[in-house]
Amino acid sequence: MSSSKTVVITSNTSWYLYNFRKNTILALVKEGYQVIAVSPKDDYSKKLVDLGIEYQPIEIDQGGTNPVKDVGTFFGFVSLYRKIRPDVVLNFTPKNNIYSTLAASLFGTKSINNIAGLGMVFINENITAKLARFLYRISQPKAHTIFFQNNEDKELFAQHKLAPLDITDRVPGSGADLTRFSLSPSEDDGVVRFLLIARMLYDKGIGHYVEAARELKEKHGDKVEFRLLGFLDVNNPSAVSKQDMQSWVDEGIVNYLGTSDSVEKEIAQVDCMVLPSFYREGVPKSLLEACAMGKPIVTTDNVGCRETVDDGINGYLCEPRSTSSLVDKLDLMINNSHHERLLMGHESRIKVEKEFDEKIVIQKYLQAVKSAIK
Numbered sequence: 001m002s003s004s005k006t007v008v009i010t011s012n013t014s015w016y017l018y019n020f021r022k023n024t025i026l027a028l029v030k031e032g033y034q035v036i037a038v039s040p041k042d043d044y045s046k047k048l049v050d051l052g053i054e055y056q057p058i059e060i061d062q063g064g065t066n067p068v069k070d071v072g073t074f075f076g077f078v079s080l081y082r083k084i085r086p087d088v089v090l091n092f093t094p095k096n097n098i099y100s101t102l103a104a105s106l107f108g109t110k111s112i113n114n115i116a117g118l119g120m121v122f123i124n125e126n127i128t129a130k131l132a133r134f135l136y137r138i139s140q141p142k143a144h145t146i147f148f149q150n151n152e153d154k155e156l157f158a159q160h161k162l163a164p165l166d167i168t169d170r171v172p173g174s175g176a177d178l179t180r181f182s183l184s185p186s187e188d189d190g191v192v193r194f195l196l197i198a199r200m201l202y203d204k205g206i207g208h209y210v211e212a213a214r215e216l217k218e219k220h221g222d223k224v225e226f227r228l229l230g231f232l233d234v235n236n237p238s239a240v241s242k243q244d245m246q247s248w249v250d251e252g253i254v255n256y257l258g259t260s261d262s263v264e265k266e267i268a269q270v271d272c273m274v275l276p277s278f279y280r281e282g283v284p285k286s287l288l289e290a291c292a293m294g295k296p297i298v299t300t301d302n303v304g305c306r307e308t309v310d311d312g313i314n315g316y317l318c319e320p321r322s323t324s325s326l327v328d329k330l331d332l333m334i335n336n337s338h339h340e341r342l343l344m345g346h347e348s349r350i351k352v353e354k355e356f357d358e359k360i361v362i363q364k365y366l367q368a369v370k371s372a373i374k
Contacts, residue, residue: 007033008086010100012060012093014044020174027362063236065128077103088372098139110144110372116282117304136162144372147171149282152303173283175358181292184268188338193270195227197286200240205276211323213253229257267293272333275299278320283307291352296344298329314347
């Protein structure tokens with residue numbers, strides 16, 4: 001592969017690129033591409049450079065809806081691509097899918113986009129949602145390939161005529177690294193431990209999880225434990241406040257673990273992974289990684305989430321936005337024997353090996369890049 005071919009990979013945080021796309025980046029480097037990461041500067045930007053690639057910062061207002069800032073983001077991409085002249089651009093996260101694709105198209109550069117869940121864009125009928133759909137409609141037909149993480153999102157795109165069907169394809173989420181996330185059965189010490197890993201947003205079902213924890217702690221006492229791990233994303237309108245989190249911890253309902261670069265250590269210690277999200281997810285990586293480590297799952301019968309569970313086999317599906325349904329399913333998990341939970345976890349590992357191995361995703365990306373360059 002000629003080393004003169006430049007592949008840019010963009011996201012709304014360096015944290016995302018490092019934690020979710022590190023192995024894709026390494027595979028591109030191994031193929032001989034010159035790889036440049038483009039994202040807002042954070043603690044992970046240097047870690048990207050340590051992978052042996054170039055890094056370029058850009059301003060992106062992650063959850064904001066300020067049109068002036070978004071226009072600034074678009075022109076940021078334009079000036080970068082004028083300078084870099086990349087052969088292919090891989091975009092992750094919504095604003096990158098829109099503004100980076102539009103900017104790249106001005107220079108005849110091919111974009112490969114990843115639609116990881118449509119968030120609230122198709123649930124709401126407000127002005128923000130309508131504007132987002134309009135921006136998808138003008139930007140996505142300019143892409144070379146659009147990868148979806150679940151079929152429902154792919155069908156919605158078709159239904160709203162946001163992109164031609166022949167440039168769309170499906171990947172199994174962002175996949176799980178099956179060597180890093182290896183089978184780790186929990187200890188049988190009489191305590192059932194639950195973990196929720198996500199950005200601390202109410203859309204992810206954090207409120208329902210806390211309510212369910214309160215109810216089940218009352219019923220089972222010290223025989224159950226509920227943990228939370230993830231960013232307190234305070235700038236997001238749906239964010240859990242620091243005060244709320246502190247009061248739950250003080251009340252003894254949940255243990256908040258902050259953030260971690262070694263999530264596998266946290267997953268290894270628990271009996272079950274929970275995500276009561278009612279957000280339009282792609283396929284949540286935390287659930288795939290928990291499956292890879294042999295943990296049963298309790299999640300919502302919701303777009304993206306339901307992909308990870310065969311109900312009653314490797315976990316349970318509850319109704320979105322229903323605390324009582326979540327309580328019922330968590331109670332089922334608590335009342336299972338330790339051995340039954342391990343058997344469910346074993347089924348999780350089988351499922352992820354068969355359907356969600358990260359190597360499948362990386363292979364699709366390498367093929368799409370080759371095809372775009374041709």
